[in-house]
Amino acid sequence: VWGNQMTDTFEAKGKRKKLVAELKQKGIADEEVLRAIDNVPRHMFMDPAFLIHAYVDKAFPITSGQTISQPYTVAVQTSLLKVKRRDKILEIGTGSGYQAAVLAAMGAKVYTIERFRELFIKAQRTLTSLGYSADFFYGDGYEGKPQYGPFDGIVITAATPAVPESLLQQLKTGGRLVVPLGSSDNQVMTVVERTGPDSFEYSQHGNFVFVPLLKGTVNGK
Ligand code: SAH
Numbered sequence: 001v002w003g004n005q006m007t008d009t010f011e012a013k014g015k016r017k018k019l020v021a022e023l024k025q026k027g028i029a030d031e032e033v034l035r036a037i038d039n040v041p042r043h044m045f046m047d048p049a050f051l052i053h054a055y056v057d058k059a060f061p062i063t064s065g066q067t068i069s070q071p072y073t074v075a076v077q078t079s080l081l082k083v084k085r086r087d088k089i090l091e092i093g094t095g096s097g098y099q100a101a102v103l104a105a106m107g108a109k110v111y112t113i114e115r116f117r118e119l120f121i122k123a124q125r126t127l128t129s130l131g132y133s134a135d136f137f138y139g140d141g142y143e144g145k146p147q148y149g150p151f152d153g154i155v156i157t158a159a160t161p162a163v164p165e166s167l168l169q170q171l172k173t174g175g176r177l178v179v180p181l182g183s184s185d186n187q188v189m190t191v192v193e194r195t196g197p198d199s200f201e202y203s204q205h206g207n208f209v210f211v212p213l214l215k216g217t218v219n220g221k
Contacts, residue, residue: 005043005044005046005048005051006044006129008041008044012041012043012054012055015054015055016037016038016041016042016055017038018055019037019042019055019057019071020034020037020038022057023037023057023071023072023075026057026072028072028075028076028079029079030075030078030079032083032106033075033078033079033083033102033106034075035105036078036102036103036105036106037071037074037075037102039105040098040101040102040105040130040132041130042054042055042068042071042098043055044126044129044130045062045068045096045097045098045101045123045126046060046062046068046096047060047061047062047063049061055071057070057071057072058070059073062095062096062119063116063118063119063122064116064118064119064218064220065211066095066116066119066211067095067211068095068096068098069095069098069099069157069210073208073210074098074099074102076189076205076206076208077099077155077157077178077189078099078102078103078106078155080176080178080189080191080205081103081153081155081176081178082153082176083103083106083107083108083152083153084107084152085106085107085108086107086108086109087107087108087109087152087153088108088109088111088148088149088150088151088152088153089103089108089109089110089111089151089152089153089154089155090111090112090113090144090145090148090149090151090153090154090155090167090170091103091110091111091112091113091154091155091156091157092112092113092141092142092144092154092155092156092157092158092167092213093113093114093141093156093157093158093213094112094113094114094119094120094123094136095114095119095123095157096119096122096123096126097112097122097123097124097126097127097134099155099157100112100123100127100132100134101126101127101130101132101134103134103155104127104132104133104134105132108153110133110134110135111134111135111137111145111148111151112134112135112136112137113137113138113139113140113141113144113145114136114137114138114141115138115139115140115141115214115216115217115218116217116218116220117138117217117218117219117220118220120136120137120138123136124136135148138217139217140215140216140217141156141158141213142164142166142167142213142215143166144164144166144167144170145170146166146169146170149170149171150170150171150172150175151170151171151172151175152172152174152175152176153171153175153176153177153178154167154170154171154175154176154177154178155177155178155179156177156178156179156180156213157210158180158210158211158212158213158214159180159181159182159183159184159187159209159210159211159212159213160179160180160181160212160213161181161182161183162181163177163179163181163190163192168192168194168200171192171194172194173194173195173196173197174193174194174195175193175194176191176192176193176194177191177192177193177194178190178191179192180208180210184212185209186207186209187207187208187209187210188204188205188206188207188208189204189205189206189207189208190202190203190204190205191203191205
């Protein structure tokens, strides 16, 4: 259906336009976010087994038992970050690299951390071949990347019961951290805005389900 997974086609472009229309209908209003989703070929981030579903608004399995986030979820998290061009954004949970590519397409300076070595390598390869630039790190996202901070935005793309304190400390004043907070089977999308050196404001933005944020790294073979 798609020919080579690493080429974009009229068919894929058409499906992306439909996906963008669907996201608008579901309430995504940020034009920059919609434009980025229109531009990034999600099929290039999919496991080949699920290729034909690339423009279905659902999460799908990738390697290492992880998932590529649902486009709607990526759109919500990205909208909540309020990304401006050249903002420094830290992502915890690179996964397929799709969210990182959407941020890069919006002109953000992206730093992304993944605890599975295999995914770290694969995502880096995918973004490079698409011409998007981002800084990739293999490691435990709980620690963040203090040497590259502070950040305008931090997005955690895995579920956690509590925001890691070290990440809050890597936010600029005025910066926003977006995280699905809750139990393993249901989380509330939460924005933590740093309003001063010691003040943080929380707001809630609906229910989601993510794979868990876990400590340590997995080297595979
Ligand atoms: N943003 C991804 C979604 C990936 S799913 C995408 O667009 O495809 C969440 C990812 O977070 C998984 O790949 C998982 O391995 C990773 N993860 C979980 N805990 C982590 C941690 N402590 N540090 C870094 N990555 C982590």
